[in-house]
Amino acid sequence: xxxxxxxxxxxxxxxxxxVDAATRQLLEDxxxxxxxxxxxxxxxxxxxxxxxxxxxxAGGVGPSMHYTPGTGAAGAxxxxxxxxxxxxxxxxxxTGAIGAAAGPGRAGAxxxxxxxxxAPATQYTPGTGAADGxxxxxxxxxxxxRRTAPGTGVAGGSGxxxxxxxxxxxxxxxxxxxxxxxxxxxxxxxxxxxxxxTSWGTPRLGKEIWGAGRGPRVVAHAAGTVxxxxxxxxxxxxxxxxxxxxxxxxxxxxxxxxxxxxxxxxLPRFDDAVRGGGWKQAAYRGHxxxxxxxxxxxxxxxxRALIAMLKPYGCDLAVYDPYLTDERAAELGVRTTxxxxxxxxxxxxxxxxxxxETKGMITRELIENLPDxxxxxxxxxxxxxxxxxxxxNAVSGRxxxxxxxxxxxxxxFDEHVLTSHNLLLTPHIAGDTAEGHxxxxxxxxxxxxxxxxxxxxGESFVDPATWSIAA
Numbered sequence: 001x002x003x004x005x006x007x008x009x010x011x012x013x014x015x016x017x018x019v020d021a022a023t024r025q026l027l028e029d030x031x032x033x034x035x036x037x038x039x040x041x042x043x044x045x046x047x048x049x050x051x052x053x054x055x056x057x058a059g060g061v062g063p064s065m066h067y068t069p070g071t072g073a074a075g076a077x078x079x080x081x082x083x084x085x086x087x088x089x090x091x092x093x094x095t096g097a098i099g100a101a102a103g104p105g106r107a108g109a110x111x112x113x114x115x116x117x118x119a120p121a122t123q124y125t126p127g128t129g130a131a132d133g134x135x136x137x138x139x140x141x142x143x144x145x146r147r148t149a150p151g152t153g154v155a156g157g158s159g160x161x162x163x164x165x166x167x168x169x170x171x172x173x174x175x176x177x178x179x180x181x182x183x184x185x186x187x188x189x190x191x192x193x194x195x196x197x198t199s200w201g202t203p204r205l206g207k208e209i210w211g212a213g214r215g216p217r218v219v220a221h222a223a224g225t226v227x228x229x230x231x232x233x234x235x236x237x238x239x240x241x242x243x244x245x246x247x248x249x250x251x252x253x254x255x256x257x258x259x260x261x262x263x264x265x266x267l268p269r270f271d272d273a274v275r276g277g278g279w280k281q282a283a284y285r286g287h288x289x290x291x292x293x294x295x296x297x298x299x300x301x302x303x304r305a306l307i308a309m310l311k312p313y314g315c316d317l318a319v320y321d322p323y324l325t326d327e328r329a330a331e332l333g334v335r336t337t338x339x340x341x342x343x344x345x346x347x348x349x350x351x352x353x354x355x356x357e358t359k360g361m362i363t364r365e366l367i368e369n370l371p372d373x374x375x376x377x378x379x380x381x382x383x384x385x386x387x388x389x390x391x392x393n394a395v396s397g398r399x400x401x402x403x404x405x406x407x408x409x410x411x412x413f414d415e416h417v418l419t420s421h422n423l424l425l426t427p428h429i430a431g432d433t434a435e436g437h438x439x440x441x442x443x444x445x446x447x448x449x450x451x452x453x454x455x456x457x458g459e460s461f462v463d464p465a466t467w468s469i470a471a
Contacts, residue, residue, distance in 0.1 A: 004452075006031035007193040009186065009202045010222070011041045013178045015441075018199050018222040023442035027197075030449065036189060041179040041201075190216060195448060197441060199223045205230050210237060220448045222440035224248050224431065225471050226462055235464040240451045242460040244440040245471060246301045248431040253305030255430035256349050256377050259402035262424060263375045264289055264347070266400075269421035287346075287373070289313050295342030296334070296349050297362070299324040300471060302379065303351035307332055318342050323469060340366070347375050353471035354381035364389035367399075375400045379430040380471075382407030394422040404430040 006027060008015060015035065019027075027033050180201030181189075190196060190209055198205075199222040209215045218240045219230060226243050235241050262268065265286035273281055290313050296303050299321040307317060317334040320342040329336045342348065343366040352358040362378075362385040370376070370393070378385055382405040394401045395416050402424040409428060417423065447458030457463070462470070 003030065003032040004194040005034060005192050006195040006197060007034045007189050007216075008036055008197040009181050009189060010036060010197060010199045011179050011181060011201055012036070012038060014199050014201050017178070017437050019441040020438045023445060026442070026445065031195065034189060034193070036181055036185070040181055040185040040189065042182050194218065195220060195452075197222060197445065198229060199440070202229060204228065205234075207231050207234060210234055210239065215239070218242070218448045218452065220441075220444040220460075222444055227467075227470070232464060232467045235462065235467065240448065241462040242444040242448050242451075242458070243462050244443050244460060246459050247439055247443040248436060249301035249305045251433045251436040252302040252379050252430045253309050254433075255404065255426075256302070256306045256379055256402075257309045259377045259379075259424055260289060260294075260347055260349070260375055263400040263402055263422075266421070268424060272421060289315065289347065291315065292347055293318060293345040294347040294349065295320070295337075295345035296351060297321070297339065297342055297384075298351035298353070298358075298380065299328075299332070299334075300351045300353065300380070303349070304332065306349060306351070307334060315347075318345060340369075343367075344369060344371070346371055346373065348377070350376075350378040350380045350384055352380050352384050353469060354383060355469065359383045360386060362386060362390075367393055370399055372398055373400070375402070377402045379404045381405055382409060391417055391423075395420045397422055400424075402426070404428055 008019075008027075010018070012035070178201055181203055183203040186203060186205070186209075193216045195218040196205070196216045197220050202221075205219065216239070219226070219234075220242045221229060222244050224243065224245045226241055230241060266281075266284050267286075269281060269284060273279065289310075292313075293316040294310060296306065296317060296319045299319055303319070303321075307319075310317060311333065317332075318337040318341055319329060319332075319334045320337055320339045324336055326336060339361070343362065348370065350362060352361065358381070360383065364386045367376075367386060367389045376385075376390065376394075376399060378390075378401070382403075387407055390399075390401055390403075391413075393399045400422045404426045405428055413425075418425075444460045447456075447460045450456045450458055451461065
């Protein structure tokens with residue numbers, strides 16, 4: 001009997017990151033495996049341009065701009081043609097222009113944004129920067145890492161990005177420069193596959209893959225959320241979807257516990273003192289986590305991992321989650337409470353999904369009602385918290401905060417924030433560990449195989465019924 005086919009829609013570099021030796025052997029034993037090759041990926045090297053006739057004007061090209069093959073070039077006219085888009089500075093389709101001599105944090109002279117020219121999330125930081133005639137971007141003028149779809153927007157004059165570039169780019173080029181899979185190669189790769197192995201860098205899987213009742217029975221995602229990967233209608237059609245989110249949650253839980261302890265003991269301040277030639281700081285003394293009240297907002301998988309780690313500390317674990325029942329709370333060894341009560345604790349950890357209901361839920365009022373010296377950890381999503389209010393209270397010295405997520409990402413902070421001893425700032429790495437990543441493919445594939453065998457829903461199974469509140 002022939003083996004069922006499994007297609008790995010991940011680059012060779014990503015496979016090395018998320019597939020350990022035991023899982024690779026499991027795949028070869030159980031499936032006819034089709035591995036994506038370098039020929040199926042999109043380049044992710046700095047300053048890669050499509051062949052064309054144009055050249056970059058003076059100062060017209062910033063770092064890490066990536067283009068797909070086509071006829072595009074950085075030319076005199078500065079026009080960006082359909083598909084000629086790079087992953088680092090993207091905007092929605094339109095004819096918007098960034099003109100000369102921009103004022104503080106805005107597009108200048110001819111810098112009106114045309115219809116659809118700028119995506120809702122696009123932001124500019126204060127400054128005098130401009131995309132001007134020479135193509136230079138001034139200090140603080142433009143927030144990095146903006147994303148756009150194809151369009152005909154103009155950047156500057158002779159120094160702009162010009163020509164018409166063909167093709168497309170992977171929707172995600174993760175940190176470290178690991179290339180994604182070319183969306184144009186997906187159709188060829190999925191033919192005959194019963195199982196798809198996906199991860200960071202896999203393009204969104206269109207519903208057409210499952211057209212006319214065909215398509216893979218399983219999508220095993222060796223990464224976190226699947227909301228940017230697949231349409232929920234596919235799950236409703238009976239396709240088994242699995243996410244490694246619960247495995248990543250353990251790594252996040254460790255981060256949260258470590259951040260709480262580091263800030264409770266004021267380690268950033270003492271570290272800085274010793275590096276500066278100082279010694280003990282008489283005005284500062286750390287605190288213990290043992291027996292303290294810990295407010296937890298959201299009973300997600302990352303919260304549950306943290307709860308397990310906090311058990312030896314004998315904490316009063318007060319959890320706010322409107323979907324958490326008293327029975328489930330008792331199983332976890334926590335108590336349910338109101339948002340206001342959870343946010344009154346000396347330790348507060350945020351674990352909510354990025355959905356409209358959670359946007360701004362940790363308000364300025366809640367932050368200002370935190371007790372002096374409170375420690376706040378946000379490893380979930382930046383928009384969940386009033387970031388300016390949190391930073392203001394931390395920089396003033398009243399509270400402490402560990403932030404791994406921001407709004408927007410990456411953030412741009414002034415010197416007062418960057419030099420504050422009350423802040424621990426990390427670049428969205430709470431779930432990123434060597435051991436955790438290497439376990440991801442095996443974690444989802446073991447559940448997927450069991451589901452194929454007898455329909456058992458393992459821990460990584462994505463339940464269509466909870467899609468709307470999932471991370």
